[in-house]
Each structure stands twice: as structure tokens, then as C-alpha cells.
Amino acid sequence: MYRNKYRVIIPFLIPSILLYVTFVLYPYGRSMYISLTQWRGLARAPVFIGLENFQHMWGDSNFWNALGNNAFYIVVLPIFTLSLAIFFAFIFSQGVPLSKFYRVTYFFPQVMSVVAIGVLWSFVYHPTIGILTSILQMVGIEAPPVWLGNPDTVLGAVAGVTIWHEVGFYMILFLAAMESIPMTYYEAAMLDGASRWHLFWNITLPMIRDTLQTGVIFLMINATNMFAITQTMTEGGPSRSSEVLSTYLYNEAFINSNFGYGTAIAVALFFLTLVISVVLSRLLSRESLEY
């Protein structure tokens, strides 16, 4: 059956492997070395300096500021996105009037590019041309904050847009998980007189645990990135108050030509995602329910 199989295997694999090794694996490996160098310019070669970049990072307040902003997103994005998404999914799995319309509508932002969403919401938040300020003035708030121009509100404003963007995706994910829960569970509980709240808390939530765990990890990994939305809406400002690791390393490398230090920040970012995906999935995983 598999006579001459290598005549298929080799030509079918070579192009992908070549591309993958060249453009993906090689740069990943090379990063590990570059992060240990000082590399200032295009013409000069990187100079090996050991762990100096990481020592510098330890005392770099801009790094900790950016990491702190990522931490804000890591905490806030999963909490709000997932509670809303589970809430919507539960309601729609029960069937309410117009639920098809809601599903299609809520999911739509997911299809748009983050940049387009960032631009749209920059308009909405804009102090003179935006509509948010005038809505708030209508309900009696005299001087609403300049959302993207105020260090106290900028992170929340960006987080709000990200939640708005992501909710639909997780809603669809939870809907799929909820639809695979056997009906008999609900029927049995309803015979016992359980309320909708009980059904949700004692059946739905435990049964979608695995999906919930996936959602937490996805959103946290997203929160370690936030490049496109930050770059579009605030460029890290005002005065670094919304800078995240990804925009900081981008600026260090491509604006200030600190390629070694930029790569060291990228390595730190990588360890952050590694901690989230490995440690967190260990922590969260319990024996999954069989049904």
C-alpha cells in the first residue's frame, strides 16, 4: 500500500518545513541569543553582554510600569469578558425572543480588525467629536473625563473596548459547550423543583468548566499582548500610562534601536505567557467531569 511512500512524504513536507524552520524556529532560537547582547544598530554586530539586559530590566521603572498595565488587563479582561459571555450564552441556550439576532449581533465585533475597532472607539471616546461625552453630559455629568487622555481612565477605556470586542467569541464557545450538556440533567433537576439559578450554578457551570478554563487562559494570553489596540488607540500614552510590554519592546527595538534590550523584554514576555499557560492550566485543572 505504501510502496514508494517517500516519493509523497518528501515533496509534501519539504516546503512547509523549510518555511517553518526559516521564518519561525530560527528567529525564536536567535532571540534567546540576541537577548544576551547589546545591539544598537543595523550595521554593527551584536555584542555579547550576558545577563546585563535582564539586570537592567530589573531596575527599569518603565518595564515594571508596562508589566503592571499588562497585569491590570490579565485580571480585568477574563473577569468581565467571561462573566458576560457565560451570562449571554446561558440566556440564549434557554431561548429568549430574538436570541438569534442577539447572537449574530454580539459576535460581529470579533470579525473586525482590532485596528478598525480601535479607530472607531477613538472616535466614540473623543472629547469633542465623540458621542460618549455628550451622552454623559445629557445625563448630568458636567465634565466627563477625557477617556484616552487621562492616566486614570485610559486603561479602563481600552479594556472596555477589548471586552466589547471579545465577548461574542466566548459566548459562541460557551453556547457550544452548553449545547453538549445532556438534557436529562436539566430535566431531572427541574423535576426536583430547581430554579433557573440553581440549574445554572449546579449543572451548567460545572459542565462547562473545561471551556471556562480555556477561556481564562486565552484571555490572559491576549492580555499579555494588547499591541494593536494600544498602538491604535493611545500609542501607550498619555506619558506611558497605557504602555504594555509589547508596545514598550516595539519602541525600544524599532524606535530607539535597542535591539538587544527589546529582545530581552520579548523573552520576559514569553516567560509570562509560559507561566500563564502552563502553571495556570495545572492549577485550574481538576479531573474533568465525565458524562
Place this chain on the structure above:
Amino acid sequence: MATETLPNPTRTTTTAVQGSGGGRFSIGNILLTLFLLFWAVLVIFPMVWLLYTSFKTDQEIFFSPWSLPAAPQWDNFQRGWVDAHIGDYFLNSFIVVLPSLALILILSAMTAYVLARFPFPGNRIIFYGFMAGLLFPVFLALIPLFFLVKDLGMLSSYHGLILVYVAYSLPFSVFFMTGFFRTLPSELHEAAIIDGANQYQVFFRIMLPLAQPGLVSIGIFNFLGMWNQYLLPVVLMTDAGKYVLTQGLAYMLHQQYYQNDWSGLFAAVTMIMVPTLLVYVIFQQQIQKGITVGALKG
């Protein structure tokens, strides 16, 4: 305990469950409906506002953000398309995304087919080698990637960005298609070989058509990912004449602080959003399925 089936259940597999004491017009249900409508308005209204604002003059935009345009300013669109280069950005995006999409579909199908159906020494190692790519954030590779593409003379070139898009789409696409090819019955393969087909014919005439549903999902997933990609073009497409749509849009927004052509910018964003909206409304089911296949990654 009042249970009743609501007039418009979206799925027949569950009976609708009404909370205890919940008639259809209880306060809880009214609040719920209000909240659901509120979220729908939150999604729809910014886009409706964007749409009608793009027909207004700069004066109207500044002094009455809510009002409808007194007379539609069609030349906003003209300025957006030509002067703000939206037309060029669209073209650039197509030039990059369409070949990337064709390449990733055929390459990931070939790779996945071999990894799923042919046992050979090293098969597992290659498979897990591809899977390793799912673990790393693109940021980790970014700086060396920039220099690599530069050294290859492919900075600000369409083919450079295409190759990078394809390479970074491989891990997930191979993972997904390998799972897909494993589910196809091997009898078909055997029967075709017995009938005298060679291995290439088996792949292109039998396996590829059978893999079509998987290719559609992975195609939608990759299309949206590539079309909406921002980070890679920002680093690799440094020549303003070759900006893709996302880059062009961000560039226009940041230019706005100097140019003050808000109406042109609104029109430009509208021209970007409306086609997305139309495609979504037509294909929303396939798109929802295509995007959520990404969740398998976890």
C-alpha cells in the same frame, strides 16, 4: 415552579427553563431584556453613528456630534478612497492575503495529509515541531525576524510578507488538518491505489475534496487572521506605498492630529467596515464556526 416554552426557542434540544416565580413579564425578565437590548445597541450604534457621520461636513462633526448630515457629503468618500489611499491599502491587503491563503491551504493540507496518513520515522518529531509554534508569542521572534527578512532583501516586499504569513499560520493549520485527515476512512485510499491511481492522484482527486469542510474552516480562520493582522506588517512593510489596510488605517488616525480631515477619515473607516459587515451577515454561520475552530488550540 412555572416552566413554559417560550414562543421563539432557538433550539429544540432544550426545553426553555423559566426561573421560579418567573412569568414572562416579571421584573427580572424586563431587566434582562433591557440589558440584552442595551448590549445590542452598544454593538450596533457606534457603527450606525460612524456610517452617518461619514456623510457630514467637518463643521457638523465638530459642533453637533449626534445630528444627521444636513446634506450627504459624497466627496468625503472620494477623499478617503483617493487622497487617503484607502483604495491602495485595499489592493495591498488583497495582494498579500490571497496568495498567502492559497499557499497555506495547500501546504497545510499536504503536510497534514502526510503526517496523518503515513507512518515513517520522524513523523511524531515533525508534528510536535510544528506544534511547538503554538506555544510561542510572535513577539519572541519579532526582532530576529525583522533582520532575517531584511537580510533576505524582502523587507517591504509582498512576497516577503506572504512567506511570513504562511510560515506563522502553519502550526495551527497543520494541527487542525492533521486531525481532519485522521478521521477520513483509509479504505478509500487503498481502493484507489488498487484501481491504479498513484499517490498524487489519491491526494488531489480523493483526499483534498474530502477535506473540503476542514479547508473551509481553516480558510476562514486564516483569512480573517491575515486580513486583520497588524503587528507583522508594521514591522515588515515599512514602505508607506505598500501599507496593508490595518496599517493604513492606523496611519491615517495618527496623521489626523496634523491634517484635520475628520470627515474623510470617517468615510475611510466606513469603507473598511461596510464590506466586512456585508460578508459577515451573509456568511455568519460559517464565519462563527471558522473563528471558533481556533479554540481547539487550547
